Amino acid sequence: MELRHLRYFVAVAEELSFTRAAARLRMAQPPLSQQIAKLEAEIGIRLLDRTSRSVQLTPAGSALLDEARRLLARADEVRRVAQNVGTDRGGALRIGCVASGFSGVLLHLLPGFRTHHPEVLPLVYEMEAAPQCHALIRGDIDIGFSRVSQQIPGVRVIPILSEPLMAALPAGHPLAERRRVPLVRLAGEAFVMFPRNAAPDAFDTITSACAAAGFSPDIAYEASNDHALISMVACGLGISIVPESTSNMTLPGIVYRHLARPAPTTSMAIALPAADPAPQALQMLRLAQDSYAGRA
Template sequence: MELRHLRYFVAVAEELSFTRAAARLGIAQPPLSQQIGKLERELEVRLFERGPRGVRLTTAGTALLGEARMVLARTGEATRIVRQVEHGRTGAVRVGSVASGFSGVLLDLLPAFRAAYPAVLPLVYEMEAVPQLEALGQGRIDIGFLRSSAPHPGVSLWPLRAEPLVAALPEDHELARAERVPLAALAGEPFVLFPRADAPEAFDTIIGACDRAGFAPDVVYEASNDHTLVALVASGLAVSLVPGSTSNLRIPGARYRPVDPAEPAATMSAAIPATRAARPAVNLLELARSRAAGERSRDGGPSPTDAA
């Protein structure tokens, strides 16, 4: 039994006329009559009583009509669901992000994504750059937001935003009262940084900024994420240099100040698998790039970096 036979049958049953049903279906009447006859032979029942004034359903035809309508409705719903999945309009998208990404890029991006794709559930996981790249390769996340612009095997990177470094200081630190903090003034201060193994490009950016200011930071603490890092600063144990978006992490006791000279942080990028990327992740990437394009158009910006 073919679905088209059920569609033909329902049309005739509802119109009670082969002529009107054929016009409704956009086919000629003889082929329609032939297909209904084929369906009756396959089922070994008569579905219609044919007469000079038209047709009427038999008892078997009446029983089939309800079932046929249900089958066609469920087929239509299955088609809708499959198309929604194919176009990334339903399901879930697993998102990895550095903590500053939550307060920076994702802060504006996720509400816009939910408005555009209300049936897609974003599942967001905090992780640093290297763990994100590993998770992408292992299929544990669908898209990542990380501070990196260097090519990585199997990953397509799309730079979104370059932010300046800012000084993270305890609120009672004398430099916290300055409008801008000279980088050289941080020489000799105890520093807290994240491990280089987790985010080598961002780590090297900070070390390079200190080197150009004439000192090597005295790293006395390491923090596995931005929240812990800023909490250590807020407690008065250390200072740090962080991307500008980290300043959206409002932890009592911490203050953020621009540095002089201004130093760029590692670029925030979106990353997806180079092949077979999940459609919801592609939709999220396209939205992120679209929103970042406005920022880059004012002063220029990086172009995509793809790696096989």
């Protein structure tokens, strides 16, 4: 299977028209039809239902479309990395980061990193804590930013920043009128949280804080990432407890309130492969330690 065949297929699948796809690809329509037919023959299954008036994806075509987009994006990334290395620009730094890190540490660190190391190409992937650790061990990423507090075999964990937890509330919630929310007032509320297997440290930090306040959170919904979590809260499905950096992510219908003192805290840590971390990853670690000195 050739990448160009996947590019042709994605164009037809997105346009649902061989004519429009051919114009987009700047090629004639008959060769495009032949290449799609060749791809179907190679795979051994029909990807498109064609009539004289319409083109529709088959179930197999719909499944292939998502995978083809991912493969093409990865191919483009490989090309960019190769070009970066080939022009002596210092290679790439593959970064895994939890969503709250995008609105927190990376928001502050990446501009400075690019200023100090313009020869390095940052490639950033949103990942929760557990997938990050697996990716570091496999060598799929060079550095991770997540809320991991314990050392993990094959991974070196370095805390860099401690930040308070906050209440995330629907805008019309009665507690939204308060400047600070006592944690115990969240007892009996429907919670939106991450599943423990995706973010064990974040889950345990929140449930332990609730236990110290005398209750166990009623987890009504689980979210796959921060964007889904705050969207559920904004829709009024429940409340949540989030790191302060998450409050930089705003949506209509959601408000953030500090928890009453002493507020529980959560830590952001950098994770590196235990053996032979990439030089670019060590550069990022040093920048983070300098930027957040004394705040871990």
